[in-house]
Amino acid sequence: MNEEIHLYFTSDLHSHFQYWPHIMASINEKIENHEQNDEFYLILDNGDHIDRVNPITEATLGEANVKLLNLANYDVVTLGNNEGITLPKSGLYHLYDEAEFEVVCANLKPQYEHKPNWLKAYKVLTTNNNTRIGVVGLTAPFKTFYEQLDWHVEKPFTVLDEVIPQLKAECDIIVLLSHLGIYDDEAISEKYPIDVILGGHTHHLLEEGKVTNGTIINAVGKQGRHYGYINVSYNKAKRHVESLVGEAIPISPQIDEATLEYLNELEIQANQQLNQVIVNLSQPYEISWFEETLIMKSFVNTLKEWTKADAAVLNSGVLLKGFNTGSVTKKDIHESCPHPMNPCTMVLTGDELIETVKLFETERFTNFKLKGLGFRGQVIGKMIYSNIDFEYNHYSNQIQKVYLNGEIVDPAKKYTIATADTFSFPWLIPPISHVDEKKYFMPEFLRDVLEKCLSER
Numbered sequence: 057m058n059e060e061i062h063l064y065f066t067s068d069l070h071s072h073f074q075y076w077p078h079i080m081a082s083i084n085e086k087i088e089n090h091e092q093n094d095e096f097y098l099i100l101d102n103g104d105h106i107d108r109v110n111p112i113t114e115a116t117l118g119e120a121n122v123k124l125l126n127l128a129n130y131d132v133v134t135l136g137n138n139e140g141i142t143l144p145k146s147g148l149y150h151l152y153d154e155a156e157f158e159v160v161c162a163n164l165k166p167q168y169e170h171k172p173n174w175l176k177a178y179k180v181l182t183t184n185n186n187t188r189i190g191v192v193g194l195t196a197p198f199k200t201f202y203e204q205l206d207w208h209v210e211k212p213f214t215v216l217d218e219v220i221p222q223l224k225a226e227c228d229i230i231v232l233l234s235h236l237g238i239y240d241d242e243a244i245s246e247k248y249p250i251d252v253i254l255g256g257h258t259h260h261l262l263e264e265g266k267v268t269n270g271t272i273i274n275a276v277g278k279q280g281r282h283y284g285y286i287n288v289s290y291n292k293a294k295r296h297v298e299s300l301v302g303e304a305i306p307i308s309p310q311i312d313e314a315t316l317e318y319l320n321e322l323e324i325q326a327n328q329q330l331n332q333v334i335v336n337l338s339q340p341y342e343i344s345w346f347e348e349t350l351i352m353k354s355f356v357n358t359l360k361e362w363t364k365a366d367a368a369v370l371n372s373g374v375l376l377k378g379f380n381t382g383s384v385t386k387k388d389i390h391e392s393c394p395h396p397m398n399p400c401t402m403v404l405t406g407d408e409l410i411e412t413v414k415l416f417e418t419e420r421f422t423n424f425k426l427k428g429l430g431f432r433g434q435v436i437g438k439m440i441y442s443n444i445d446f447e448y449n450h451y452s453n454q455i456q457k458v459y460l461n462g463e464i465v466d467p468a469k470k471y472t473i474a475t476a477d478t479f480s481f482p483w484l485i486p487p488i489s490h491v492d493e494k495k496y497f498m499p500e501f502l503r504d505v506l507e508k509c510l511s512e513r
Contacts (some may be wrong), residue, residue, distance in 0.1 A: 062228070064099050066105070071110030075280035080312040105133070111390055112326040115329040122155050123154075125155070132158045140164065140201075155174055165467075167203070177192065187292065191234070193214045231252040231254065251297050252286055280307065286302040347373065348438065352370070355375070363401050397502045402493065
């Protein structure tokens with residue numbers, strides 16, 4: 057007789073807590089049935105549970121997310137890049153100090169300190185029938201960002217070469233919490249004897265689990281509109297997994313009242329923390345995503361001064377709301393600029409700068425509805441410059457000349473340009489594809505620069 061093992065998981069919630077009570081209502085209902093029938097189950101999270109776009113997460117630096125996972129009786133979680141690179145070093149180091157679940161991430165460790173007590177490469181859990189399940193975690197290897205925060209992240213496949221033989225010796229079933237993306241998941245399924253891969257990071261949704269080479273891959277999209285389920289049927293006598301079935305389950309209209317009540321408490325506490333007054337403004341500052349405004353021009357000028365760059369550029373879509381006359385709180389600043397985006401500088405040749413400005417000034421780029429890369433707005437919007445000007449020929453619809461500090465840009469000369477880290481990725485900005493000199497300012501976010509800008513008003 058086979059043993060039926062039930063795995064439930066969430067992934068890439070990104071602090072969309074409006075869906076969390078629905079998720080828990082549905083999972084809790086199924087768990088109640090398993091407990092009545094004495095069936096083994098696990099509840100897992102695949103990372104990016106936190107996102108500092110949410111004021112509750114922002115105010116607590118993710119500690120509220122851990123409390124929600126504790127309340128839900130999760131068994132094992134791994135880290136996504138939002139846990140890993142959007143918190144201060146000490147914030148990540150102590151994030152899971154009060155966790156009542158296991159945290160596994162095999163390719164991450166501090167550079168200069170001992171690993172925190174909560175961080176493990178994998179965890180082996182045992183069912184009532186003594187079937188051993190090894191759960192290992194991997195996170196996306198954003199090496200440059202982690203190094204800025206004094207963390208070391210290793211290549212996932214290098215780590216798997218070492219860890220999988222250990223797990224095969226210790227376990228009957230191997231489950232990978234993979235915050236790597238669908239392409240890596242598929243490559244892993246072809247190479248390693250892993251039974252279950254729970255995927256995320258690239259926000260892909262698999263309505264049914266995909267079985268490849270004896271491995272099932274499942275994924276539930278983003279923001280908590282679905283959660284995942286895997287049934288593992290294990291033949292104990294043959295020590296063999298006989299079948300793997302999985303699906304992404306849409307959340308139901310039902311709400312778990314205890315979860316909702318706790319969320320309301322957390323929201324009240326967060327608002328109290330974020331209601332700290334930063335500045336009192338003598339005039340209002342309106343925003344526009346498609347026109348230059350006083351606040352955006354001041355914001356970009358502050359960014360240039362703060363980074364000590366030759367020039368700076370930011371997109372108007374980075375501000376989601378303006379500021380009224382009177383007191384401005386941390387909550388107001390967070391609501392206007394909620395993105396987990398860091399300031400950065402890049403050293404561009406004049407030729408790269410010219411081509412980048414030409415791209416920025418296209419209608420297609422201005423109206424692009426960017427999703428991801430830290431951006432939590434609607435559209436990129438008009439690009440606003442500090443210390444950069446250009447001549448535009450309206451007849452040919454082309455930029456004729458670009459100036460920096462009043463002088464025409466020399467194509468061969470190098471210039472240090474400040475912007476948001478979002479615009480340092482080559483796939484979004486092809487003209488910078490060969491730029492190697494990049495500096496990320498961490499753990500500061502753009503809203504820290506915005507706060508300085510408003511304080512000086």
